Amino acid sequence: MRFGGHESFPVRETWLSKGLILLHEDPSAFEDSLIADRLGVGANMAKSIRHWLRLTRLADGAGKGGLTLTELGKLVLAYDRAMLLPATWWALHVNVCSQNGEAIAWHWLFSRFQNDHRFDRVQCVEALTKQVASEGQRMPSPRTVVDDISCLLASYARPLPPPPDDPEDATDCPFRQLGLLVHYRESDTYRFTRGPKAIPPEILCYALAAAFREERATVAEIDVPVREALARPGGPGRVLALSAEAFAEALSDAERLLGPKRLRSEMVGGDRVIRLAPLTTIEWLIEHYRSAAG
Numbered sequence: 001m002r003f004g005g006h007e008s009f010p011v012r013e014t015w016l017s018k019g020l021i022l023l024h025e026d027p028s029a030f031e032d033s034l035i036a037d038r039l040g041v042g043a044n045m046a047k048s049i050r051h052w053l054r055l056t057r058l059a060d061g062a063g064k065g066g067l068t069l070t071e072l073g074k075l076v077l078a079y080d081r082a083m084l085l086p087a088t089w090w091a092l093h094v095n096v097c098s099q100n101g102e103a104i105a106w107h108w109l110f111s112r113f114q115n116d117h118r119f120d121r122v123q124c125v126e127a128l129t130k131q132v133a134s135e136g137q138r139m140p141s142p143r144t145v146v147d148d149i150s151c152l153l154a155s156y157a158r159p160l161p162p163p164p165d166d167p168e169d170a171t172d173c174p175f176r177q178l179g180l181l182v183h184y185r186e187s188d189t190y191r192f193t194r195g196p197k198a199i200p201p202e203i204l205c206y207a208l209a210a211a212f213r214e215e216r217a218t219v220a221e222i223d224v225p226v227r228e229a230l231a232r233p234g235g236p237g238r239v240l241a242l243s244a245e246a247f248a249e250a251l252s253d254a255e256r257l258l259g260p261k262r263l264r265s266e267m268v269g270g271d272r273v274i275r276l277a278p279l280t281t282i283e284w285l286i287e288h289y290r291s292a293a294g
């Protein structure tokens with residue numbers, strides 16, 4: 001179970017694309033003692049970039065050694081080198097928040113902290129600490145938990161009212177564009193936005209495949225009850241912060257845009273069941289990139 005690793009930095013706009021390109025050009029780049037200079041950042045920022053590349057599953061590597069590009073990393077380089085497409089960040093968000101062991105605070109906030117009211121970071125810290133203790137896990141230091149929650153909220157929460165635009169400010173985290181959390185600046189409180197979102201249909205399928213494909217795949221399709229898609233920790237309803245109504249709308253849109261051979265829902269024994277083509281997450285993202293390219 002992992003905490004920390006981000007050096008208190010939310011991922012920044014150009015970090016991952018810069019790291020991917022460098023790793024593509026030099027597979028041993030992250031073994032270089034001068035990696036911070038090569039990335040053009042400070043030493044702690046270089047450690048953070050390494051952490052985010054691994055946590056998003058763009059790269060793989062154990063400990064503090066080198067990194068290797070994953071299939072996903074190669075795909076993003078091929079189709080979205082500058083990482084400008086929202087679908088790329090939706091996929092990376094799903095990757096981070098659907099894993100319980102590697103990003104415990106991220107998984108916990110989106111999958112287990114079911115709070116539809118305003119909350120503050122102190123409530124988050126206390127609730128996460130209580131959750132970890134209840135599971136009999138080894139507790140990190142209180143400072144580590146505070147740092148994780150602070151980094152997590154800074155990564156996702158759009159400030160309201162928005163601060164004045166600063167063209168020199170490159171610290172805004174791309175995960176904020178997903179519209180999953182808001183930060184009410186006057187009260188320093190937060191709230192999930194569980195309504196409809198601009199989620200590409202292939203990303204809804206990506207999230208379903210990430211949560212259910214391994215255990216549900218058959219020769220023809222993956223069957224997932226809608227209630228389970230909504231309720232399962234790490235599943236699309238929770239990870240994408242969708243209410244039942246917003247999930248139903250996203251599912252309807254995806255069915256219409258993708259067609260019944262890719263995705264459909266129907267009543268089976270009194271339950272509505274999603275029937276999904278048995279593609280991998282990578283294959284769903286390829287479909288989106290090809291569709292976006294025209």
